Amino acid sequence: MDFFKIYQDLFQYMKQGPLNRWLDNLIPQLEQRLLENPHGDLGRWQAALNRLPDIQADNITLTTSAITANKAEALSEAELVQLTSGLMALSPWRKGPFQLFDTYINTEWHSDWKWDRVVPHISSLKNRVVLDVGCGSGYHCWRMLGEGADRVIGIDPNYLFLTQFEAIKKYCGPKSPIHLLPVKMEEVPSNLEAFDTTFSMGVLYHRRSPIDHLLELKSTLRKGGELVLETLVIEGDNEQCLMPEDRYAMMRNVWFIPSCDTLALWLKRAGFKDIKLVDLNRTTTEEQRATEWMTYQSLNSFLDPEDPAKTIEGYPAPLRATFVATK
Numbered sequence: 001m002d003f004f005k006i007y008q009d010l011f012q013y014m015k016q017g018p019l020n021r022w023l024d025n026l027i028p029q030l031e032q033r034l035l036e037n038p039h040g041d042l043g044r045w046q047a048a049l050n051r052l053p054d055i056q057a058d059n060i061t062l063t064t065s066a067i068t069a070n071k072a073e074a075l076s077e078a079e080l081v082q083l084t085s086g087l088m089a090l091s092p093w094r095k096g097p098f099q100l101f102d103t104y105i106n107t108e109w110h111s112d113w114k115w116d117r118v119v120p121h122i123s124s125l126k127n128r129v130v131l132d133v134g135c136g137s138g139y140h141c142w143r144m145l146g147e148g149a150d151r152v153i154g155i156d157p158n159y160l161f162l163t164q165f166e167a168i169k170k171y172c173g174p175k176s177p178i179h180l181l182p183v184k185m186e187e188v189p190s191n192l193e194a195f196d197t198t199f200s201m202g203v204l205y206h207r208r209s210p211i212d213h214l215l216e217l218k219s220t221l222r223k224g225g226e227l228v229l230e231t232l233v234i235e236g237d238n239e240q241c242l243m244p245e246d247r248y249a250m251m252r253n254v255w256f257i258p259s260c261d262t263l264a265l266w267l268k269r270a271g272f273k274d275i276k277l278v279d280l281n282r283t284t285t286e287e288q289r290a291t292e293w294m295t296y297q298s299l300n301s302f303l304d305p306e307d308p309a310k311t312i313e314g315y316p317a318p319l320r321a322t323f324v325a326t327k
């Protein structure tokens, strides 16, 4: 993986603006991590990425449910096979969907449904510099660019998601101002104050210190910038928060699931203003399900078969809230 090459344009940009403090140590850190082999399958993923055929799209769509790359001329049979098998080798695909020419990547999640619930409530992304924390394959980053963002940076420590992102970028905009950095939120320097909008969707419950996560998000924003926070919640008042004894819906790394009132209080205590709950939604087995691109178990296996209002562990089934707040 050639970080200099994939982040060339980002570094040019960062050198000029407030992000430059982040630059100093980033490349050596990423390279050091590569030497330590961050994942046993990384070599296989990289080989699959390198085998993808070179196809120039002549039409890109970032504003419809599937992020789409199209070409007037039909692909050859060999190109189609190479493309589909290369993308399949990057499975499981969790966040999407994507349509690359004739290949539809039917991901585990209908991430477009989340986007449709969130986007009516946020400030316009036109000309904004945007951070998407825990961006997965980067699906929402493309939608943010489609909304007119000037530049989108996604961060996610998972190298499969980085490889998937690079595969999509190869066809949907190799030169577009959109990047995924394989780092955790905790590794982003504090007080960057560089972003106009910061998204954290589906990450808070993975953090052992949720208030620290909120403070870290705040420190990425310029004064007056907007936080878009989406996370699991429970029903209840501002004295309630669920800490699962062990797993929640089979997920091992879930720590805190607050009520909406508790979360609003956390945001207030973290120093945010204009805190608004803008959406509350129970996740359905239509939105999250196994497909040929993600063949492991999915939500229907994580719910109580006798009572789908409960997880298999007996907790309330996944309910997700979106909050918007200002720094």
Ligand SMILES: Nc1ncnc2c1ncn2[C@@H]1O[C@H](C[S@+](CC[C@H]([NH3+])C(=O)[O-])CC(=O)[O-])[C@@H](O)[C@H]1O
Pocket: 095, 111, 114, 133, 134, 135, 136, 137, 155, 156, 157, 158, 161, 183, 184, 185, 186, 200, 201, 202, 203, 206
């Ligand atoms: N400390 C961390 N820092 C950054 N990323 C992290 C961290 N811990 C986990 N992640 C990443 O956060 C993502 C959470 S998924 C949400 C995807 C998308 N946002 C979505 O809203 O669909 C969860 C869900 O599907 O609910 C994963 O990609 C992790 O690798």
